[in-house]
Amino acid sequence: MRVRAFSVAVVVLAIVATPATPGMAAVTDRAAMSSVSTPTAAPVAVPCPKAVAPKVTRSPRPTPPPSDPEHQVVGGDLLATPGLVVPPGAPVPPKVTATSWLVADLDTGAVLGGCGPHEYATPASVQKLLLAATMLPRLDPQQVIRVTREDLDIAPGSSAVGLLPGGRYRVETLWLGLLLQSGNEAANALARLGGGPDGAAGGVRAMNEYARHLGALQTHAVTPSGLDGPGQFTSAYDLALIARACFADPTFRRYALTERTRIPAQRGLGARGFQIQNENQLVYRYPGALGGKTGFTDYARHTYVGAAERDGRRLVVTLLGAEPRPQRGWEQGAALLDWGFRLPREAGVGRLVEPGEWDVARTPAPPSPAVPAPAGAPPVSSTTSAAVDDRPGAGLFVALTVGVSAIALAVVAARRVRASRRPRG
Structure with missing residues (x-):
């Protein structure tokens, strides 16, 4: 014994x-x-096909945060490259001036290809898509609100709809002004309305929380409009996640395809009404266009998100850091969409994660039940x-x-x- x-x-x-x-x-x-999966070895970056852009004077770009290896592989190991990633045997993508881009299937979530999909870049006005994805479900489009002077606190010369302080507008009018004319004052008003007691600051905080829920881990908003702010970044992959959330909303799809609308008169302020048009040329010039968003700042240069449908297949393209010559942003997007539609339906190099997938994956496991101590053991x-x-x-x-x-x-x-x-x- x-x-x-x-x-x-x-x-x-x-x-x-x-x-x-x-x-x-x-x-x-x-x-x-x-x-998320951890890459086994750093792949050799394949150079992206580049179009030669004229030399321009541009502001120095902000320094991005350090890359997080886990964030680089969201959607698949192959996406962790600063270079080109396309399916085996795929045709060479068109040459564009964008520093990074991505093409994905809106319905299946398959990533068809990209250039530096997880590279940090500044968003400019395509950040308004994150505002839309966050606030559309929260706000009643028929609610009439009063625009404040704080809403009109935007950079001089930046894009605006022409809303007046003290003017009364339906929320739907603000959305159309945001998506058709990239109105920065409309972005401020919508963030304020959806931000609760903290106003626009609460709206930006909600945008960042929703970005993380979508799995857009490299996105950090500082302004609701996309006007440059310190620490404000995104990536081509993140923009695809955000765009997918937007195009899943039928109200957004209707707004994004609206060609023109009228801003109502403000009789109490002695102001007449006027008409605005959709600035996204894809809507007018690309068969099957679903809409999207344009953007530009000195830091970001030209940014673009566009989507289209062909033969029952819906694709989205995102691009960052582009120059407008030899092709404008929407034209570069259209060329990449054409390339994506030529690929087989089963092609892919990764995927767009589902909303909430990151939250579930990062939820800690419940603690193990405690094992009782032997009788008489000291505490x-x-x-x-x-x-x-x-x-x-x-x-x-x-x-x-x-x-x-x-x-x-x-x-x-x-x-x-x-x-x-x-x-x-």
């Missing part, structure tokens, strides 16, 4: 003393994340345990302590068994 008890104790000691594999928790966490101080765990070699110390205790308990148990077998007088 003594040998058997000692053997059991040694087994307990061996199990307890076995060190945990470094990084095991991280590996388990990644395995549960279908949206363990949580403060003392935490202090011991932080010291070098603490794991070995705890393992030896538990092992010795197990041996002692086994020996005591063996003695009790022998004592119980002795004849009593």
